[in-house]
Amino acid sequence: xxxxxxxxxxxxxxxxxxxxxxxxxxxxxxxxxxxxxxxxxxxxxxxxxxxxxxxxxxxxxxxxxxxxxxxxxxxxxxxxxxxxxxxxxxxxxxxxxxxxxxxxxxxxxxxxxxxxxxxxxxxxxxxxxxxxxxxxxxxxxxxxxxxxxxxxxxxxxxxxxxxxxxxxxxxxxxxxxxxxxxxxxxxxxxxxxxxxxxxxxxxxxxxxxxxxxxxxxxxxxxxxxxxxxxxxxxxxxxxxxxxxxxxxxxxxxxxxxxxxxxxxxxxxxxxxxxxxxxxxxxxxxxxxxxxxxxxxxxxxxxxxxxxxxxxxxxxxxxxxxxxxxxxxxxxxxxxxxxxxxxxxxxxxxxxxxxxxxxxxxxxxxxxxxxxxxxxxxxxxxxxxxxxxxxxxxxxxxxxxxxxxxxxxx
Numbered sequence: 001x002x003x004x005x006x007x008x009x010x011x012x013x014x015x016x017x018x019x020x021x022x023x024x025x026x027x028x029x030x031x032x033x034x035x036x037x038x039x040x041x042x043x044x045x046x047x048x049x050x051x052x053x054x055x056x057x058x059x060x061x062x063x064x065x066x067x068x069x070x071x072x073x074x075x076x077x078x079x080x081x082x083x084x085x086x087x088x089x090x091x092x093x094x095x096x097x098x099x100x101x102x103x104x105x106x107x108x109x110x111x112x113x114x115x116x117x118x119x120x121x122x123x124x125x126x127x128x129x130x131x132x133x134x135x136x137x138x139x140x141x142x143x144x145x146x147x148x149x150x151x152x153x154x155x156x157x158x159x160x161x162x163x164x165x166x167x168x169x170x171x172x173x174x175x176x177x178x179x180x181x182x183x184x185x186x187x188x189x190x191x192x193x194x195x196x197x198x199x200x201x202x203x204x205x206x207x208x209x210x211x212x213x214x215x216x217x218x219x220x221x222x223x224x225x226x227x228x229x230x231x232x233x234x235x236x237x238x239x240x241x242x243x244x245x246x247x248x249x250x251x252x253x254x255x256x257x258x259x260x261x262x263x264x265x266x267x268x269x270x271x272x273x274x275x276x277x278x279x280x281x282x283x284x285x286x287x288x289x290x291x292x293x294x295x296x297x298x299x300x301x302x303x304x305x306x307x308x309x310x311x312x313x314x315x316x317x318x319x320x321x322x323x324x325x326x327x328x329x330x331x332x333x334x335x336x337x338x339x340x341x342x343x344x345x346x347x348x349x350x351x352x353x354x355x356x357x358x359x360x361x362x363x364x365x366x367x368x369x370x371x372x373x374x375x376x377x378x379x380x381x382x383x384x385x386x387x388x389x390x391x392x393x394x395x396x397x398x399x400x401x402x403x404x405x406x407x408x409x
Contacts, residue, residue: 001112001139002243003103003120004146005086005127007078008134008155010099011039011070014078017132018071018303026065028058038070042155077295077305080344081131084253089123094243100150102143104243117174120158130257130340141178143241144234147191148209149181163237178237182210192231197224209235249285252278255342257297262337267296268328274343275324279317282345288315290347294327297340304331307346315351 007013011029016022026044028037037058040049047062055067079098086093092104105112113119120137127135138149140161149159160175176184187193187201190209200223206212212220213235221229230240254274261267271294282289290313295305306327314320324343332338 001105001116001141002143002146002239003090003105003123004138004143004150005082005101005103005123006136006138006147006150006154007082007099008136009039009041009045010078010133011075012041012044013039013133014071014075015068016041017078018074019068020302022066026062028055028062028065028067029070030055030067031070034067034069040065074303077303078131078133080251080253080293081255081295081342082127082133082135084255084342084344085127085130086123087252088254092243100147102146102243105139107243116160117158120160120174124156124158130255141237142234142239143243144191144231145178145181145237148185148189149176151189152176152181152185179210182213182235183208185209187212190231190235192227197228200224249287249348251344251346251348252282252287252289253293253342253344254278255295255340257340260299260337260339264332267332267338267341268325270341271324271328271343272321274341275317275320278343278345279315279320282348283315283351285348286351287348288313288351289320289345290349291345292320292323292327293344293346294324294331295342296328296331296338298336298338304334306331309347313349313351320345 012027015027015029022041024043025041026047026049027041028044028049029039030036031038035055037049037051037053037055039051040053040058040062044058044062044065047065049058049062049065058065075098082099083093083095083101086101086103090103090105090108092107094102096102105116116139120139124135124137127133134156136150136154136157138146138152138159138161140146140149141163145161149161150157152159158174159181161178161181162175163178185208187206187209188198190212193201193212201207201212204215204219204223206215213232215232217229217232220232224231233240254277256270256274258266258270289310291307291309293305293307295303297303308323308327310320310323312319328341
């Protein structure tokens with residue numbers, strides 16, 4: 001089974017996140033030059049505004065709509081935050097664009113979730129709570145069906161396409177039987193059926209996705225070649241397109257939300273937990289980082305961030321600790337209270353290509369690496385919470401077991 005996670009009206013939603021007073025208002029996110037709408041809030045879409053529409057046409061449909069240039073920096077940050085949440089639950093992820101991702105649910109630690117609808121609801125809640133961005137989730141036996149499913153109940157919808165009428169289907173309105181789903185979707189809703197192909201499908205009487213899926217394969221191949229035939233197989237539930245995982249990853253990131261606080265030590269503790277997590281994940285892939293990015297979310301859900309290139313590519317928590325805290329310091333001076341902090345290790349390179357610094361004692365570097373290896377082994381054997389730094393223990397735990405953790409440093 002595959003999942004497709006698609007952010008709702010992404011560029012417009014990011015503007016609303018950055019400027020909360022826009023909530024509930026028709027918003028047009030404009031591209032560079034300001035002549036084209038690259039995203040519209042659902043209040044604007046309700047008036048007929050569509051993505052790609054010229055601004056002059058959108059104004060006629062939604063007079064008084066708020067027009068703002070898209071914030072590409074904030075959009076990139078929100079995209080990384082969503083991806084970080086997805087990476088925590090599924091190892092096989094393919095980012096299709098800045099606002100959509102495929103997940104291969106077969107690669108999850110405990111396999112495909114038993115209750116896919118509940119799993120999707122939890123993913124959606126997590127992303128909304130951490131990022132203030134709504135997403136729609138579609139699940140199906142192929143990537144094509146999953147993508148079509150994510151578009152079925154937008155915004156904020158969840159749809160699970162089931163090949164057979166299972167017990168789950170009967171007990172959850174979020175499930176829809178495969179044949180019913182394809183009968184309900186027009187051929188134009190199939191990814192890859194653009195205006196030119198739509199002319200052909202209409203000419204052959206293929207009005208619905210079901211019609212296309214059950215058309216003569218030879219005719220499909222004749223009209224649309226191999227890609228058209230593969231698309232037909234995907235619609236029938238035969239997985240043709242695997243998740244395209246790009247290795248090595250370009251970055252590793254993590255963020256967490258918490259109750260608003262003015263306690264700087266608590267924010268720092270959350271950040272250090274992120275650093276330990278991201279460093280361990282980076283090391284498992286045999287990588288080192290050349291850049292650190294930190295962001296916080298303060299009052300009124302306003303985000304602020306900093307990034308810093310490290311003087312020497314690093315692969316241990318000890319090497320990353322000082323630049324991480326240096327990034328955090330100005331953020332804690334600029335806003336508060338805080339309810340979220342996140343960290344990303346960017347510019348990842350193979351750790352085998354690292355060179356020793358001329359200004360560092362080789363023995364010190366070796367000691368740091370040995371300590372990090374020991375911590376990695378403890379985490380691998382006993383879990384990530386088996387050992388942590390004293391300064392990270394301020395993170396609330398709620399269980400005595402977690403409060404009694406061994407500490408280092």
